[in-house]
Amino acid sequence: MYATTYHRPSSVEEAASLFTKGTDARYLAGGHTLIPVMKQRLAAPSDVIDLAKIPSLVGIDVSADAVTIKGATTYYDIANNAQVRKVISALSNLTSTIGDPAVRYRGTIGGSIANNDPAADLPAAVVALNASVTTNKRSIAADDFFKGLFSTALDDGEIITAVTFPIPAQAAYAKFPHPASRFALTGVFVAKTKAGDVRAAVTGASQNGVMRVAAIEQALKANWSPSALDNLRIPDDGLTADIHGSAAYRANLIKVMAQRAVTAAS
Amino acid sequence: MPAVKLMVNGKPASGDVEDRTLLVQFLRDHLGLTGTHVGCDTSQCGACVVHIDGRAVKSCTVLVGQAAGANVTTIEGIARGDELHPMQAAFRDNHGLQCGFCTPGMIMSAIDIVNRHGGSVDEATVRHELEGNICRCTGYHNIVRSVLDAAGRMKVAQAAE
Ligand SMILES: Cc1cc2nc3c(=O)[nH]c(=O)nc-3n(C[C@H](O)[C@H](O)[C@H](O)COP(=O)(O)OP(=O)(O)OC[C@H]3O[C@@H](n4cnc5c(N)ncnc54)[C@H](O)[C@@H]3O)c2cc1C
Ligand code: FES
Numbered sequence: 001m002y003a004t005t006y007h008r009p010s011s012v013e014e015a016a017s018l019f020t021k022g023t024d025a026r027y028l029a030g031g032h033t034l035i036p037v038m039k040q041r042l043a044a045p046s047d048v049i050d051l052a053k054i055p056s057l058v059g060i061d062v063s064a065d066a067v068t069i070k071g072a073t074t075y076y077d078i079a080n081n082a083q084v085r086k087v088i089s090a091l092s093n094l095t096s097t098i099g100d101p102a103v104r105y106r107g108t109i110g111g112s113i114a115n116n117d118p119a120a121d122l123p124a125a126v127v128a129l130n131a132s133v134t135t136n137k138r139s140i141a142a143d144d145f146f147k148g149l150f151s152t153a154l155d156d157g158e159i160i161t162a163v164t165f166p167i168p169a170q171a172a173y174a175k176f177p178h179p180a181s182r183f184a185l186t187g188v189f190v191a192k193t194k195a196g197d198v199r200a201a202v203t204g205a206s207q208n209g210v211m212r213v214a215a216i217e218q219a220l221k222a223n224w225s226p227s228a229l230d231n232l233r234i235p236d237d238g239l240t241a242d243i244h245g246s247a248a249y250r251a252n253l254i255k256v257m258a259q260r261a262v263t264a265a266s
Numbered sequence: 267m268p269a270v271k272l273m274v275n276g277k278p279a280s281g282d283v284e285d286r287t288l289l290v291q292f293l294r295d296h297l298g299l300t301g302t303h304v305g306c307d308t309s310q311c312g313a314c315v316v317h318i319d320g321r322a323v324k325s326c327t328v329l330v331g332q333a334a335g336a337n338v339t340t341i342e343g344i345a346r347g348d349e350l351h352p353m354q355a356a357f358r359d360n361h362g363l364q365c366g367f368c369t370p371g372m373i374m375s376a377i378d379i380v381n382r383h384g385g386s387v388d389e390a391t392v393r394h395e396l397e398g399n400i401c402r403c404t405g406y407h408n409i410v411r412s413v414l415d416a417a418g419r420m421k422v423a424q425a426a427e
């Protein structure tokens with residue numbers, strides 16, 4: 001790792017101002033992507049600005065119709081929040097499958113979605129639940145937030161302060177984990193809103209990262225049951241092919257994981 | 267960075283170190299606490315697990331600055347004098363180690379598992395929750411047996427307190 005300067009601001013404003021002062025500053029939350037990348041010398045920030053200890057960035061609020069998770073809240077704290085489990089158990093289950101227990105103690109919601117790894121789990125929840133991402137500057141709809149492989153709508157220096165998830169009528173996430181890393185080889189999050197709309201988001205299957213699949217959404221809107229997808233064929237164009245699985249294998253996994261998710265949600 | 271200050275195994279520790287210093291380097295190279303191991307240095311193997319404020323984390327993936335002001339516990343800090351921690355004793359009694367390289371991390375993760383799930387934790391949970399700790403020697407069988415044995419001992423010890 002190259003030399004860097006570590007900062008621990010106590011407010012979002014102070015963090016943002018430290019960012020503008022650094023020549024090549026980066027925010028640090030759980031550090032479970034950024035520190036490995038710095039160790040590999042693929043990143044060499046002049047300054048790392050720790051968001052994890054900023055009190056206003058940690059915590060969870062549950063209201064009658066939404067769950068709001070502050071930007072630097074850890075997976076462990078999300079997975080173990082009793083109120084979240086009551087209203088969106090799919091989110092509790094998803095966060096309890098990320099990595100291993102030590103990863104879940106450190107990794108944060110803001111870090112995961114800012115990083116937008118194409119095999120990360122939380123982007124699927126953010127998109128399928130039609131969440132909104134609040135930053136220190138604005139609010140961004142889920143459909144506008146993820147911009148393909150490791151990119152997002154965030155401007156340089158913009159800080160995710162919270163993610164707000166509308167409470168769905170039914171939702172679940174089914175993931176086929178990579179056996180070594182536990183990242184999603186393919187994961188599908190399905191959600192039915194209280195108004196009867198259906199959203200389905202897939203992670204791990206495409207190099208462009210999280211994506212909605214219209215054919216699944218339409219079929220499930222007409223008939224919310226796993227059998228509604230029996231005759232569906234997902235085209236494999238543009239899907240990832242690597243040593244872990246071909247594009248056709250992932251296309252099939254999308255269907256199977258979507259069916260498992262609907263079963264779990266019902 | 268001005269000298270970093272934290273508590274390690276109940277005692278104040280500090281050092282003038284570069285900001286890029288990892289917690290595991292600080293423990294091993296600056297404090298001489300070499301019980302915490304580095305197996306992979308890529309956040310995969312769990313040999314470096316220590317507790318920060320009671321949570322079992324990979325110290326190769328934490329900058330020492332992130333732990334400033336925190337309470338860190340390492341494998342050197344869990345015995346009471348000459349009396350081994352029940353988890354250490356159970357690993358010895360159940361042949362839970364061969365070369366011993368993974369053992370400090372295994373023990374620190376295992377204590378955290380029992381703290382979270384209680385003394386009646388079942389085998390499936392122990393196996394699942396040890397997925398961030400890799401052992402090249404044992405095949406895990408006796409590690410799991412050790413953790414389950416220790417869980418029972420920790421329950422008895424807690425009840426007695
Ligand atoms: C062994 C291992 C297994 C893993 N398994 C999985 C898995 O199964 N599924 C999965 O999804 N992930 C997995 N991960 C990745 C893990 O979830 C990371 O924690 C996550 O990708 C990054 O979150 P972080 O809080 O650690 O962010 P950091 O590493 O601290 O930061 C990541 C990036 O986000 C930026 N950032 C952080 N917070 C904010 C914010 N609030 N606003 C704006 N930018 C911000 C940083 O500047 C940096 O660029 C794994 C990681 C490891 C080491
Ligand atoms: S040395 Fe830290 S996880 Fe392997």
Ligand code: FES
Pocket residue numbers: 362363364365366367368369400401402403404
């Ligand atoms: S005992 Fe040798 S690595 Fe586990």
